[in-house]
Amino acid sequence: MNWTLIGAIFMALAVMLGAFGAHGLKDRLSEYSMTVYEKAVFYHFIHAIGILLVALLARTSAVSVAGANRIGWLLSIGILLFSGSLYALALSGVRALGAVTPLGGVAFIAAWCVLAYEALRAQH
Numbered sequence: 001m002n003w004t005l006i007g008a009i010f011m012a013l014a015v016m017l018g019a020f021g022a023h024g025l026k027d028r029l030s031e032y033s034m035t036v037y038e039k040a041v042f043y044h045f046i047h048a049i050g051i052l053l054v055a056l057l058a059r060t061s062a063v064s065v066a067g068a069n070r071i072g073w074l075l076s077i078g079i080l081l082f083s084g085s086l087y088a089l090a091l092s093g094v095r096a097l098g099a100v101t102p103l104g105g106v107a108f109i110a111a112w113c114v115l116a117y118e119a120l121r122a123q124h
Contacts, residue, residue, distance in 0.1 A: 040086035
């Protein structure tokens with residue numbers, strides 16, 4: 001999988017969604033919804049950077065290609081579920097969408113744990 005490409009696309013989307021929120025939604029969302037939206041953008045950015053980092057680590061053999069693929073998929077799923085559910089919650093106001101958010105959080109945690117495992121494995 002080309003994680004550099006995927007990370008770059010996620011980064012571009014984070015910039016676009018952040019700009020949309022700052023300029024297109026600032027007068028349309030409640031303070032609560034804007035906070036939720038901003039949190040979605042923040043986690044989106046951080047984990048898109050994580051995907052780029054994993055692509056770099058795979059190129060330097062600091063993590064295995066298989067490990068990078070697992071991490072990349074988990075981070076991507078996390079962005080889609082965590083940030084995606086928060087974007088939807090902020091825009092729709094449907095609080096039930098917040099039930100999906102923890103699943104994305106679990107994917108993020110799993111990704112970072114796999115990275116830790118890969119880092120330990122690379123030492124041996």
